[in-house]
Amino acid sequence: MPLTTRLRILDYLRRHHTATAGDLARFLAMTGANVRYHLAMLEDNQLVEVVGRRHDGNGRPSQVYGLSRHVLGDGLDDLAIAIFEEWLQRLKATEQDAALARLAGRLAGSHPALEQVQKPLPRRLAEAIARLNELHYQARWEAAAAGPKVILGHCPYAAIVSRVPELCRMDVFLLESLLQIPMRQIAHIEPENGEWQCVFQAE
Template sequence: MQPVRRRITEILRDKGSATVAELAEQLGMAAVSVRHHLDILASEGLVELNGLRRRGGAGRPSQMYALTEDAYRLFPQRHDILTDHLLAELKAALPEAVVHEVLQRVAQRTVQEAPAQTEDQTVEERLAQVTDFLSSQGYEARWVARNDHYELHACNCPYAGVSGRHPEICLMDQVILQQLIPGTIRLESRVLDGTTHCRYLIPAGKKTNQTPDSQPDNNA
């Protein structure tokens, strides 16, 4: 991130909110320059207006700026460590079947956030929709068509810092795909076993052969 904008996010993180004048004073910059950087941060979804501050006298109130929830991803986080500890405690306290049930319910929450399937969707249309959704969840997913089946590739594991110690977490991916894609889904390979991506096989079903993505991926 550009250094001035990075510093603005740090100030807003520490103060909670600030006016343009306060930011300008702390940065040693002109207010017009600060507004320029705030506009860019706002366009990126990192900063938002957070009310008005009135000072003494009859002057106009000053707008307050604050970080959005998304902005906190810019700073160090410990989600993988927290998840690791939570799973370890669950596995220590609960029977294996109950742990699996909890993971399935977590997966179901993800499914509820996905775009709804329509009755007239082809398999290709649904795969395109699902891979877009999975990519938004961190999977970097794509799909390719083979002669008699489709393949869905998850090229990134969002749980890479956790799945090695808790392979049960992969159960969530299978539940998500079984809910989102019609037909029988078969896990063919996974990153946890040393491959470059998780690969799922899906029956061909109804094909249109009209989308660019439906052509075989010779690099896969």
């Protein structure tokens, strides 16, 4: 039974990319404690790893699991860093923001600016969150007195962002492309400082 359960967990993560213990417990019809036991065994064998945190309600954030880099094993991180460094080095400082904005526009998909700005802001936010989650950001938004906040529970570029910090700037442009309002980043994912999410505030 444990072997079958762990294979099912690995297959679920292969198909869905990430999951919390709660997600897996519902899928497997098991208790959270049993799922966490199997996840611990898989983690000990370097088959899964914690890839982020998810805030569900007011309780403690849930750990989000994914297949380990040991399992996925590729050289894409080094390649991506090399491509970004080469690309950015060819640009003048004054050209970098425009280039990052174009890149963000590609990630945003086909959302004509005029068409977007004519939509009510709550609809734009809902569509932006849907697109961000397609891109694996684990995004949500919250109303705030100063304007809506967009909260990203996972950084898809966590493995390389320390070497390519311009990706954070690209995320700002991505949100601005989706929402058609100015945005600024007010918090970064910094696990060593207990910060598990990126937060962006409408200006």
